[in-house]
Amino acid sequence: MAYISFLASVLEQSSPIVLAALAAMITLRANILNVAVEGMMLVAAFTAIAVGNASGSAALALLCALVASILMSQLLALMTLRFSADFIVAGLGINLLAAGGSLFALEWFYRSPGGLRPITFPDLWHIPAGALSLVPPLGPALEGQSVIVVLAFLAVPACFVFLYKTPVGSYLRAAGEDEHAARSAGIDVARMKALALAISGLLAGLAGAQISMDKLHFFLPEMTSGRGFIGLAATLFSGGLPWTTAAAAVLFGFFGALGDRLQALAIPSQFVLMLPYLAAILGLTFARWRLHLRNRPARILEPAPASGSSDPQRSNF
Amino acid sequence: MRSTVIDLLKAIRAPVAAIALTLAIGFVLVAAITDEPVRAYRDLLLANFDSLGNFALFLNRATPLTLIALGVIFSFRAGVFNVGGEGQLYAGAITATVIGVSLSGLPTVVLFPLVVVGGILAGALLGWIPAVLKVRLAVDEVVTTLMLNIIVLLCTSYLANQIIRDPTSYGAVSALLPQKIWLPAFPGVPGATSGIIVAALLSVVSWVVLFRTEWGAQLRASGTNLRFARTIGVPADRRIVMAMLLAGGFGGLAGTLYVLGIGHRFEQNFSPNYGLVGLTCALLARIHPIGALATALFYAMIINGAAYMQISTDVPRSLVNLLTGLLVLLMTARLNARARG
Numbered sequence: 125m126a127y128i129s130f131l132a133s134v135l136e137q138s139s140p141i142v143l144a145a146l147a148a149m150i151t152l153r154a155n156i157l158n159v160a161v162e163g164m165m166l167v168a169a170f171t172a173i174a175v176g177n178a179s180g181s182a183a184l185a186l187l188c189a190l191v192a193s194i195l196m197s198q199l200l201a202l203m204t205l206r207f208s209a210d211f212i213v214a215g216l217g218i219n220l221l222a223a224g225g226s227l228f229a230l231e232w233f234y235r236s237p238g239g240l241r242p243i244t245f246p247d248l249w250h251i252p253a254g255a256l257s258l259v260p261p262l263g264p265a266l267e268g269q270s271v272i273v274v275l276a277f278l279a280v281p282a283c284f285v286f287l288y289k290t291p292v293g294s295y296l297r298a299a300g301e302d303e304h305a306a307r308s309a310g311i312d313v314a315r316m317k318a319l320a321l322a323i324s325g326l327l328a329g330l331a332g333a334q335i336s337m338d339k340l341h342f343f344l345p346e347m348t349s350g351r352g353f354i355g356l357a358a359t360l361f362s363g364g365l366p367w368t369t370a371a372a373a374v375l376f377g378f379f380g381a382l383g384d385r386l387q388a389l390a391i392p393s394q395f396v397l398m399l400p401y402l403a404a405i406l407g408l409t410f411a412r413w414r415l416h417l418r419n420r421p422a423r424i425l426e427p428a429p430a431s432g433s434s435d436p437q438r439s440n441f
Numbered sequence: 442m443r444s445t446v447i448d449l450l451k452a453i454r455a456p457v458a459a460i461a462l463t464l465a466i467g468f469v470l471v472a473a474i475t476d477e478p479v480r481a482y483r484d485l486l487l488a489n490f491d492s493l494g495n496f497a498l499f500l501n502r503a504t505p506l507t508l509i510a511l512g513v514i515f516s517f518r519a520g521v522f523n524v525g526g527e528g529q530l531y532a533g534a535i536t537a538t539v540i541g542v543s544l545s546g547l548p549t550v551v552l553f554p555l556v557v558v559g560g561i562l563a564g565a566l567l568g569w570i571p572a573v574l575k576v577r578l579a580v581d582e583v584v585t586t587l588m589l590n591i592i593v594l595l596c597t598s599y600l601a602n603q604i605i606r607d608p609t610s611y612g613a614v615s616a617l618l619p620q621k622i623w624l625p626a627f628p629g630v631p632g633a634t635s636g637i638i639v640a641a642l643l644s645v646v647s648w649v650v651l652f653r654t655e656w657g658a659q660l661r662a663s664g665t666n667l668r669f670a671r672t673i674g675v676p677a678d679r680r681i682v683m684a685m686l687l688a689g690g691f692g693g694l695a696g697t698l699y700v701l702g703i704g705h706r707f708e709q710n711f712s713p714n715y716g717l718v719g720l721t722c723a724l725l726a727r728i729h730p731i732g733a734l735a736t737a738l739f740y741a742m743i744i745n746g747a748a749y750m751q752i753s754t755d756v757p758r759s760l761v762n763l764l765t766g767l768l769v770l771l772m773t774a775r776l777n778a779r780a781r782g
Contacts, residue, residue: 157581157583159583159587199770203770203773203774207774208774209770209773209774210773212522212583213724213769213773214769214770214773214774216524216717216720216769217766217767217768217769217770217773218766218770219766220717220721220762220765220766220769221763221766221767221769221770222766223762223766224759224761224762224763224764224765224766225762225763225766227757227759227762227763228757228759228760228762228763230759231757231758231759232474232757237757237759349591350587350588350591353584353587353588356584357584357588360581360584392599392603394595394596394598394599394602395595395599397595398591398592398595398596401588401591401592401595402588402592404584404588405584405585405588405589405592408580408581408584408585409574409578409580412574412578412579412580413578416577416578416579
């Protein structure tokens with residue numbers, strides 16, 4: 125039965141990363157490198173606990189978390205699309221604003237800079253025990269998981285359908301791939317980018333709510349601890365394709381869960397905590413290296429490839 | 442002469458407007474919280490100059506910020522978005538500490554340069570990794586530098602807790618560095634590090650290198666238009682890697698000077714996010730080395746001022762963290778893809 129609890133922990137740890145990765149993926153398809161996922165997650169995590177604490181309603185807490193995260197995404201949209209700020213700099217600004225704002229709120233409203241730990245907190249809906257015991261091997265591992273874990277894994281096909289099977293999804297991809305062509309085809313590029321950011325805010329909001337609401341029921345400053353960036357790495361790693369992005373995110377979740385297990389074996393916790401980040405760097409490097417090998421003949425024919433800016437996703441920054 | 446003044450005014454108009462707007466929004470927030478908003482704002486902006494002790498802390502705060510900002514400027518000018526300042530700072534600090542503590546028997550003339558060079562090299566190594574990955578494989582440097590930050594922080598946490606921890610002290614701190622290699626105090630201000638002099642000199646040197654040498658021109662050309670730079674025969678990849686080595690080296694030097702001049706030992710969590718704030722300073726200075734010194738001083742002023750404000754009124758000091766985020770958002774609205782080409 126050990127594998128079931130391990131699988132359960134992989135699912136639990138993967139779900140915020142899957143959501144963060146999808147959040148980064150949607151914007152990447154609209155040609156935005158979204159470093160603000162982390163900040164949106166943090167805002168959602170904080171809002172979830174603050175509202176849950178004040179209202180006693182899990183549903184309201186989740187809803188407000190999503191709204192707060194989407195509002196952050198629209199602030200980013202406003203600064204970048206309307207006032208033409210650089211996406212990366214403004215994204216880092218969103219992260220600082222989220223970290224500073226949540227800390228400020230902790231100090232000002234709650235007088236506790238260390239964190240917000242409500243004594244009682246409403247539970248999210250969890251899959252009841254025994255409901256899926258007949259569906260091996262995943263069923264037992266899914267029991268007891270929160271509704272957000274379920275939503276995270278439903279979000280993968282949903283994103284796929286949205287991007288590839290709906291007209292709006294194809295406009296969004298067109299806006300990301302070639303702005304000028306999209307514009308001359310009558311697509312409102314700025315609106316598509318704002319939409320991508322809004323969806324990204326929704327997904328990041330779910331991720332943040334999962335982190336603070338699922339098991340922990342408290343908020344700590346910096347509690348998202350770089351998971352937004354790991355999600356971003358998963359997206360870049362897999363070139364922005366929904367299924368591979370989710371697979372990469374689950375792989376990082378697997379490393380996280382493995383890390384928790386290895387902690388029992390007298391390995392210093394710091395090295396264990398490092399695993400997903402190392403995996404992200406190595407994974408990205410490996411993915412790029414394969415691409416590099418595949419493209420090599422072209423590079424030999426054309427002796428001066430713009431390696432720094434050869435990535436079409438970055439050409440607009 | 443008159444046109445230089447106009448140019449200067451044009452250059453600082455946007456950042457000054459962003460700062461003014463941020464301070465105005467901050468004032469509204471402060472007024473909502475406390476009955477004494479004017480007192481709070483006076484402390485935020487001016488309490489640094491109330492006493493020599495406060496002034497010393499102000500100089501100490503500005504030193505790492507200036508150095509990190511200078512490093513960020515070299516990478517930005519070469520078109521690399523180095524978000525790894527925090528990791529480079531910690532790498533320099535821990536390496537300097539380990540060398541200084543473990544080789545403390547060596548004579549000063551040997552030990553001091555060894556510590557400084559070691560710290561710089563450790564930071565430079567951290568700049569080199571993302572640079573090579575970017576130039577060779579086009580791996581996104583934003584992601585690699587962010588990941589490396591977390592990895593380095595965890596590494597130093599391990600070292601500070603398990604390996605070099607001073608068992609007689611409370612918390613995860615190393616043993617004290619031998620006093621013979623401590624930096625002398627800033628002349629006339631006991632308790633202030635003279636590292637700020639190094640930082641100020643380096644900002645002038647950086648300006649000369651970037652804007653008055655062929656090497657600097659090539660570096661900037663690689664950053665503004667890579668394809669054009671290559672076409673006119675600039676070895677752009679080498680300039681980019683060199684810029685990142687310098688950026689990391691500056692971060693490492695910031696960490697080294699911190700342990701030599703301010704902390705005198707490695708403390709875990711010694712940095713209140715100097716990496717990102719240094720980056721903010723560089724952006725606010727519109728990636729100009731002399732401007733970076735000015736913005737670092739400004740930031741040091743309000744970070745320390747926030748603490749005084751919290752003591753004298755009930756405004757939380759994290760107000761400054763919030764305002765920093767706001768400032769970054771506001772001022773990038775003008776930065777507009779300048780650094781990235």
